[in-house]
Amino acid sequence: MLYLTADFFPIFVPLGVIGFYRYLLFLIKLCGWFVYRPIRPIANPLYQAKDDVTIVVPTIDAGEEFCEAARSWLACNPKEILVVTEACMMEPMITLANSIDPDRIRVLSVPRASKRVQMVEGVIHTKTDILVFADDDAIWPPTMLDYILACFEDESVGGVGTSQTVKSIGKHQSIWEILAGFRLTVRNIEVAASTHIDGGVCCISGRTGAYRTVILKDPGFQDAFINDYWCNRHLLNSGDDKFLTRWMVSHGWSTYMQVCKEALLLSTFKNNWRFLKQVLRWTRNTWRSDFRSLCIERFIWHRHPFVAYTMVDKCLNPLTLLSGPVSVLILCNLDYHLPNWNIIASYLAWLLITRFVKLIPHLFKRPQDVWAIPAFLVFNFYFAIMKLYALFTLHKTGWGTRQEAVIEENHY
Template structure:
């Protein structure tokens, strides 16, 4: 590449600076990820899964993969699993629950398939200290719950996430699943590094995340969670994990991610082109949430400045990624002119070949943490390169279609606005006025750090069966 640019060096300086910055930044993240350490198990844990954990699973499916996932959750010995579904799925899911463990699995229904309303209904029926949300295809190791609960020994931690890997749907991964696996590897590096650097992260993934029940029982949270609108008029159904993460930040709660084999879950991805629709939905959610965090709520700037910086970096990522192809196109155009007339001195095929070799080398280096464990996936690096450029264009498309809030990959998910209105009218929805008698929450976010410790959350008085055993505002069990 230096030879290619030797006679037009000034033209390439800005592009070289961009490339140097991006890979220096990636090396910095790798170093932070390598030096990150998960929270160890405490000798005398405050929280025990069999007494303090309820797993909430919003779903509209009842396939065999659900049974496999449910068995993996039960291996962690939670007190209860609550499945929330739409009314027409009650019988098949109840039969599934009866076949797996009728004593510890409860099936509840809501009138409409709406993930946020389903989650809220599960929250209102929980009586334990810790809630763990899980996707219906998330497969856990038996050690996941103890490692997640270890983070809650720090009484300032309100939410905990885990690392993830892709579970193939068939006997071997399709190219779409490999692309998803590449993305998860990069994500694991990002969340472990950001957690290590400033204790924050862009998102506690909804595939599996644990929260203190006192936070989620707050009627202000429940109302905001189920009445979340983009630009005041487009109600959101997906993006629940983004909302939860922002709520942790804006209300002064810390978060942590357990990136270790003992807490690493397996999750299926779409094994076909529908994976692209998943990515589009996630990308829209990321745009909406990051713009809110950076420019509307703005807590992220002072609480987690490193995470704020990564969010800003991602805003410009599509443009910086498309710089390369634009430059190559410019050089190919110049190569059509004679050198004496200002044309480029190399033929078009040489330019394309050199650029492709450069891409292979740099993208392979970026994927080395994944390829180290699965070297056979190296044949998919060219597909990852093509996907990267597609993703850059799709990210720009997503930015201009943020009003599109449909789920995209699941049949049966209706209009969230109609579902919320009908549910509220039926008395099942979350009404702040109705629940004020149980919980007198503050109207404005008060950062946890600004409260006088020890702080007693009023949510512990919400329901008579809900009696947390841990002393909130207690001493920090570990430091990071």
């Protein structure tokens, strides 16, 4: 090894340090995920779904996925489901809800589409102790609410999140859905690890997030939630789940992530290139929220130091990821004793092997996705560049994949 690096040893030092740091962090997360255990329901719980849970669903264009999702929510036996839409969609939404369950699904409306306003409208009409926000395409297992409520046995817990996986739109998953599945596998590992290590989480995903209703009834919360501006100029409509997670941290509430098959939701993703626009929106939300957590609110540093560290790491991730190709380019332009094709082939082989190792938990469940690892590698480099682009376009607050008034599923 020393012989291979002796010619230009200084070039390999930063690359080796970065590599050691990246894989040490991954090993820590993997160990945390391995020893993590979900909270199991008890025999005589403090809360029961039929008496204590209201599901609030902000939507505007609910379709076939809503019907399947709503039936899965009803199978968990909540007291009520509140669907909040805009005024012009009220009648078709009532018709759709009545076709499923007119007794337990109630439809509310706001004058015009605004996800946060719709969410607050649902909060106002909630009468139970626990409120669960859900996307209109989030499909639950019948054990979902039992496992969510198990966490609220601890009176200090204010918010609970779940694990996620991809539901195919077609008969087979597209490459975009497989990439989304890879990302969710990595996310499930990360949130389980951070929950075990210091009890925190970067984000309780908006696809399904449960909260104590008393927290959301606070007029101070509702005002801040609806009037959330970036740089005091740009009103934010997306990023609601990030806001909710930060509110839990800044107001002394604990959170817990239920990462297990009993609390594993299915969600649809864009099955074409528009998935990239979704990722761009999620990335902008992450930049804005993490900057606030780390630099403005700063509660995260002493309450959840490991989560704070992972936030910093994500900020540096584009630079560390791009350091590899830069080093390869430098070597290819120097008089190195190995031919350029050898350098490039060795680097690509290393990348593919390491990505394979990181995705073993996913491939264990879906081995047929192994062919998509090269695409995931390309996506990672695209994501690094896109993340830098997102950093310099934080003033863009639109949804990106449809008209701004339309509600979509929220981000990682």
